[in-house]
Amino acid sequence: xxxxxxxxxxxxxxxxxxxxxxxxxxxxxxxxxxxxxxxxxxxxxxxxxxxxxxxxxxxxxxxxxxxxxxxxxxxxxxxxxxxxxxxxxxxxxxxxxxxxxxxxxxxxxxxxxxxxxxxxxxxxxxxxxxxxxxxxxxxxxxxxxxxxxxxxxxxxxxxxxxxxxxxxxxxxxxxxxxxxxxxxxxxxxxxxxxxxxxxxxxxxxxxxxxxxxxxxxxxxxxxxxxxxxxxxxxxxxxxxxxxxxxxxxxxxxxxxxxxxxxxxxxxxxxxxxxxxxxxxxxxxxxxxxxxxxxxxxxxxxxxxxxxxxxxxxxxxxxxxxxxxxxxxxxxxxxxxxxxxxxxxxxxxxxxxxxxxxxxxxxxxxxxxxxxxxxxxxxxxxxxxxxxxxxxxxxxxxxxxxxxxxxxx
Amino acid sequence: xxxxxxxxxxxxxxxxxxxxxxxxxxxxxxxxxxxxxxxxxxxxxxxxxxxxxxxxxxxxxxxxxxxxxxxxxxxxxxxxxxxxxxxxxxxxxxxxxxxxxxxxxxxxxxxxxxxxxxxxxxxxxxxxxxxxxxxxxxxxxxxxxxxxxxxxxxxxxxxxxxxxxxxxxxxxxxxxxxxxxxxxxxxxxxxxxxxxxxxxxxxxxxxxxxxxxxxxxxxxxxxxxxxxxxxxxxxxxxxxxxxxxxxxxxxxxxxxxxxxxxxxxxxxxxxxxxxxxxxxxxxxxxxxxxxxxxxxxxxxxxxxxxxxxxxxxxxxxxxxxxxxxxxxxxxxxxxxxxxxxxxxxxxxxxxxxxxxxxxxxxxxxxxxxxxxxxxxxxxxxxxxxxxxxxxxxxxxxxxxxxxxxxxx
Numbered sequence: 001x002x003x004x005x006x007x008x009x010x011x012x013x014x015x016x017x018x019x020x021x022x023x024x025x026x027x028x029x030x031x032x033x034x035x036x037x038x039x040x041x042x043x044x045x046x047x048x049x050x051x052x053x054x055x056x057x058x059x060x061x062x063x064x065x066x067x068x069x070x071x072x073x074x075x076x077x078x079x080x081x082x083x084x085x086x087x088x089x090x091x092x093x094x095x096x097x098x099x100x101x102x103x104x105x106x107x108x109x110x111x112x113x114x115x116x117x118x119x120x121x122x123x124x125x126x127x128x129x130x131x132x133x134x135x136x137x138x139x140x141x142x143x144x145x146x147x148x149x150x151x152x153x154x155x156x157x158x159x160x161x162x163x164x165x166x167x168x169x170x171x172x173x174x175x176x177x178x179x180x181x182x183x184x185x186x187x188x189x190x191x192x193x194x195x196x197x198x199x200x201x202x203x204x205x206x207x208x209x210x211x212x213x214x215x216x217x218x219x220x221x222x223x224x225x226x227x228x229x230x231x232x233x234x235x236x237x238x239x240x241x242x243x244x245x246x247x248x249x250x251x252x253x254x255x256x257x258x259x260x261x262x263x264x265x266x267x268x269x270x271x272x273x274x275x276x277x278x279x280x281x282x283x284x285x286x287x288x289x290x291x292x293x294x295x296x297x298x299x300x301x302x303x304x305x306x307x308x309x310x311x312x313x314x315x316x317x318x319x320x321x322x323x324x325x326x327x328x329x330x331x332x333x334x335x336x337x338x339x340x341x342x343x344x345x346x347x348x349x350x351x352x353x354x355x356x357x358x359x360x361x362x363x364x365x366x367x368x369x370x371x372x373x374x375x376x377x378x379x380x381x382x383x384x385x386x387x388x389x390x391x392x393x394x395x396x397x398x399x400x401x402x403x404x405x406x407x408x
Numbered sequence: 409x410x411x412x413x414x415x416x417x418x419x420x421x422x423x424x425x426x427x428x429x430x431x432x433x434x435x436x437x438x439x440x441x442x443x444x445x446x447x448x449x450x451x452x453x454x455x456x457x458x459x460x461x462x463x464x465x466x467x468x469x470x471x472x473x474x475x476x477x478x479x480x481x482x483x484x485x486x487x488x489x490x491x492x493x494x495x496x497x498x499x500x501x502x503x504x505x506x507x508x509x510x511x512x513x514x515x516x517x518x519x520x521x522x523x524x525x526x527x528x529x530x531x532x533x534x535x536x537x538x539x540x541x542x543x544x545x546x547x548x549x550x551x552x553x554x555x556x557x558x559x560x561x562x563x564x565x566x567x568x569x570x571x572x573x574x575x576x577x578x579x580x581x582x583x584x585x586x587x588x589x590x591x592x593x594x595x596x597x598x599x600x601x602x603x604x605x606x607x608x609x610x611x612x613x614x615x616x617x618x619x620x621x622x623x624x625x626x627x628x629x630x631x632x633x634x635x636x637x638x639x640x641x642x643x644x645x646x647x648x649x650x651x652x653x654x655x656x657x658x659x660x661x662x663x664x665x666x667x668x669x670x671x672x673x674x675x676x677x678x679x680x681x682x683x684x685x686x687x688x689x690x691x692x693x694x695x696x697x698x699x700x701x702x703x704x705x706x707x708x709x710x711x712x713x714x715x716x717x718x719x720x721x722x723x724x725x726x727x728x729x730x731x732x733x734x735x736x737x738x739x740x741x742x743x744x745x746x747x748x749x750x751x752x753x754x755x756x757x758x759x760x761x762x763x764x765x766x767x768x769x770x771x772x773x774x775x776x777x778x779x780x781x782x783x784x785x786x787x788x789x790x791x792x793x794x795x796x797x798x799x800x801x802x803x804x805x806x807x808x809x810x811x812x813x814x815x816x
Contacts, residue, residue: 024670027681028484028673028677031482031483031484032484035483046481049480049481050477052481054473054477058469058473061466061469061470065465065469066462066466069462072457072460072462072465072657073454073460074452074650075656108677109680112678112679134677134681137674137677141678242482247480247683248479248481248684250513250680250683250686262432265433269436269542270542270549271516271517271679272513272658273435273542275655275656275658276656277656277658278654278658278687281656
């Protein structure tokens with residue numbers, strides 16, 4: 001016990017190089033902000049709590065606990081839930097087998113496990129330059145070579161750009177795509193582009209990670225099918241019950257080729273043991289009683305009203321803004337404000353002086369730089385039509401004031 | 409779309425090098441075996457399902473869902489649950505603050521996050537040569553230099569060996585220890601060794617990972633305190649509600665120095681978003697009503713009966729065996745059979761011909777080789793006294809037959 005041996009090194013020093021030392025993530029900040037009394041928050045993709053199926057939840061808990069104490073025991077991932085997921089996917093035009101369904105602790109874990117399975121340190125990845133931060137958060141552990149792709153606000157990912165990378169010899173671990181209700185852009189990938197992307201994936205042997213957390217919240221009569229509907233070998237599909245039942249259950253799923261299930265199970269075992277959680281039993285029981293189709297109908301119709309309210313208020317109240325994106329699915333609208341406005345700064349004023357919050361576009365930039373700096377993401381799922389109208393009015397004041405103070 | 413570009417590479421090829429391709433893990437095999445009708449399984453550390461607090465669970469679900477729909481929403485890790493954990497730890501002699509409590513998706517996730525935070529590829533680690541496979545499963549991703557330590561079956565980890573490594577210049581990322589109800593050995597670390605290990609940890613600036621999933625299940629009047637009771641800076645403590653409430657809830661916790669909480673939160677956010685799960689709300693509600701102390705009393709008294717039954721039956725029925733370890737905590741007994749018996753093979757005969765199952769010792773070997781090859785781990789928590797007696801009788805037949813057929 002020679003004190004001369006003391007290293008004095010911080011045991012978690014390795015965390016530094018990965019940027020893990022940041023005191024709080026943007027998500028954590030937004031979460032805290034969203035719960036501040038009086039604020040109207042368009043920050044996060046929160047579902048409407050008044051639409052949570054609390055009664056069905058409560059009944060399912062009582063049912064599974066009353067009839068089967070083994071629901072509290074360790075157990076293999078729940079086959080009954082896989083059965084329901086196969087049926088649910090069929091409603092989106094996706095044919096899959098229970099053996100291809102892999103249950104996760106929410107969609108984020110699905111992203112994490114798939115990226116961990118497919119990546120090696122420093123390998124190439126194709127992804128949109130504006131995309132879901134939870135994906136970026138996983139990716140950075142692998143110090144990847146990112147091949148960024150722009151996104152068209154009407155038709156989605158620039159597939160020509162994807163093709164150029166591949167033609168020039170890029171062989172990324174995967175292409176990451178959010179074809180419906182894109183987070184944060186609110187855009188849907190056109191059917192023509194889905195077909196082309198899939199053809200590229202197959203021709204070059206590069207799988208597509210298809211993240212679809214908002215796909216069941218569609219506001220058109222004939223939404224496009226997920227890419228997984230057209231290929232069971234090349235598309236690895238990620239979804240969860242967070243937006244269609246409730247987030248706090250943390251039950252998600254992957255649809256993957258059967259050969260990937262065993263390695264994913266081993267990865268998940270290292271992560272959290274990979275046992276059937278109580279929540280898996282409860283969700284399966286809820287689906288047993290068949291209430292989901294009408295619940296989805298209700299969500300779609302209410303969220304459609306909120307989307308329409310947000311689009312019309314943004315259009316009338318924020319005349320200086322570029323047209324907002326017009327989502328056919330999901331819960332997000334993306335608005336480009338006049339160039340030169342730093343929306344991260346704007347948020348501080350908006351939250352503290354006008355009691356309204358949003359996500360600054362820079363939070364979604366894959367490669368940093370100025371991308372998204374003057375844009376904002378607005379979520380319309382969490383607020384009533386009245387609150388949406390009031391919130392956008394507040395926002396218009398913040399923006400007007402920022403413009404009048406703009407240098408130059 | 410030149411087919412000449414097709415690589416034909418399996419996208420998950422990288423998984424191979426990490427041994428992720430094994431069709432099924434030993435845990436998955438044991439789980440399947442344990443649920444086979446008619447079998448008496450001592451394989452897994454399953455709690456007794458008849459002691460699950462199903463009623464309290466059911467009431468807590470109804471309470472939280474009835475009064476507060478936000479329990480289904482995204483939300484920050486639950487402060488109320490941290491409050492309860494601080495109180496619970498106090499009953500073990502550990503003083504900690506809510507700011508030092510980090511909530512996890514079960515103890516396995518706690519191990520995963522801490523190891524990920526502390527490790528760098530190829531770094532040294534000190535751990536017992538026979539230890540929990542879930543820890544080993546996480547560790548191997550980092551291709552560590554393992555410094556293995558033997559374990560004394562009466563007093564625990566060989567602390568002299570730990571000291572020799574450190575004196576000779578080893579600077580591992582951490583020392584991994586399971587001081588109470590060791591999995592798989594069933595041994596408890598002596599108080600004297602706890603003190604010495606802590607002194608070494610402090611002198612050399614090497615933190616201790618103290619895994620304590622069985623610590624609340626103690627069968628003596630004055631159990632030793634966890635090492636975390638003596639140091640809040642050098643010991644990172646891991647536990648969960650799996651063994652004291654129910655495994656399927658997947659709610660666990662870490663007690664760590666406050667400076668590690670932010671980087672752990674960022675790691676968990678990448679893993680599964682790090683939101684308050686429904687299960688966190690339910691567990692907090694269960695603890696609100698104050699039933700845990702009497703529940704723990706009941707678990708300890710019933711498991712003590714089962715332990716005694718197993719020890720006496722093993723001693724009388726397996727006369728050829730080395731004395732079993734005599735656990736003061738936890739749910740495991742370790743039995744060394746006569747040398748030369750391959751218990752992995754023995755399990756196949758035991759399960760198929762005698763309807764009894766156990767974990768072969770080799771499943772716990774950190775460094776491979778012959779360690780544990782002739783030993784078995786028996787869990788006494790899952791079976792009634794009658795089933796324990798019957799199961800050990802069956803086992804004695806399997807062993808007698810193996811000995812009579814032994815070559816040489």
